Amino acid sequence: MTDRRDEIEIKTPRLTLRTFRAADVPAIVEGIGDFEVSKWLAPVPHPYGPADAEWYLETLARQPNYWAITRKGALIGGMAIDDSLGYWLARSEWGQGYATEAGFAVIDRWFANPEAPDLTSGHFDDNARSGGVLCKLGFEYTGRKPMFCRARDAEFPSRRMTLSRAKWHEMRSLPHLTTPRCVLRPLTAEDAPRLSEIGGIPEVARNTVSIPAPWPVDEARDWIAAGRWKERPGFRLGILDRNGQLIGMAGLSPADQDGIASVAYFVEKSLWGRGLVTEVMEAFIPAVFRAFPLKALDADHDTDNPASGVVLRKLGFDYLGDRLGARTRLRLEPEPVSHYRLERSRFEARL
Ligand SMILES: CC(C)(COP(=O)(O)OP(=O)(O)OC[C@H]1O[C@@H](n2cnc3c(N)ncnc32)[C@H](O)[C@@H]1OP(=O)(O)O)[C@@H](O)C(=O)NCCC(=O)NCCS
Structure with missing residues (x-):
């Protein structure tokens, strides 16, 4: 019997979430069979064998909202x-942000259903990682509540948590x-020194229209003021890491007469190649389409910067061809750029 759920996949920058399959049994047994994993999971027995995994796959994992987390094809x-x-x-997969990355994707999907209620979760008191x-x-x-842990065959204090739709x-x-x-x-103006450092190097500035290299702090301050947030297209936002350090910017141009605006972005060079731009744009683009009645989003990149094209294709943009780009601060003559577009209708069809 084919189950339509088998066709559903959620892709994140580093992971693919899919339905469970019978062939997952060995990987599940290896993962959950580890007492360091099962001791934090209330309903899971220890030892954990193939029969437990088979029972799980047959009874629970066929339901909606059960996801196998895979990376490079492996569960x-x-x-x-x-x-x-x-x-x-x-x-072996802990500490790399995978649970958080999967969580964002699963929760986005949950709240995409307007009927879905607020979420609850929780963890045993000493499971600080979770x-x-x-x-x-x-x-x-x-609040707090004692929870029975099957693997440890005893009750332990646990902390309960909620995520409301409004907060999400x-x-x-x-x-x-x-x-x-x-x-x-x-x-803000205080971001100018750091932003001028990140943006004012040739490798970053050459992919922008208005940034020189080096980028004087005063000019960066003016650039920030010109692109301040104003609840309509035509703004730039700072990208910060979880420690509050500024690491880049994401911007949206004013809309043209056809209702099309362009996205632009950069991150600090030392952070390239980690999927950060894809991650930010995967949240930025839906938020932009939700906030403004735009018909489409455009993006350009230098023809000699193919990595940017890979990001745009992953985000669902279509390649429209090469065209002559605007003159930039680092080039006196306009050069060809690759031109991409994401139509709202195409974006909505993917949801
Ligand atoms: C819980 C679990 C899924 C976490 O996966 P993970 O991919 O390592 O999690 P992430 O990397 O996304 O996030 C870990 C976060 O925990 C926190 N953390 C990690 N170790 C910590 C510690 N010793 N003390 C406090 N916080 C800690 C950090 O905030 C870290 O985030 P950071 O990126 O800001 O540093 C994994 O440890 C696991 O499978 N544990 C066993 C099963 C389990 O506990 N399930 C949840 C039941 S409630």
């Missing part, structure tokens, strides 16, 4: 929402947008 964990959000990762994940996902502590919506809306590893916020 590394699971995440589910039944009466609350629960998850696990194989121990508390860190839930806090990053926006969950707030609501706020976290995923402009101009304060939260992603697994970053936060976006309006730029």
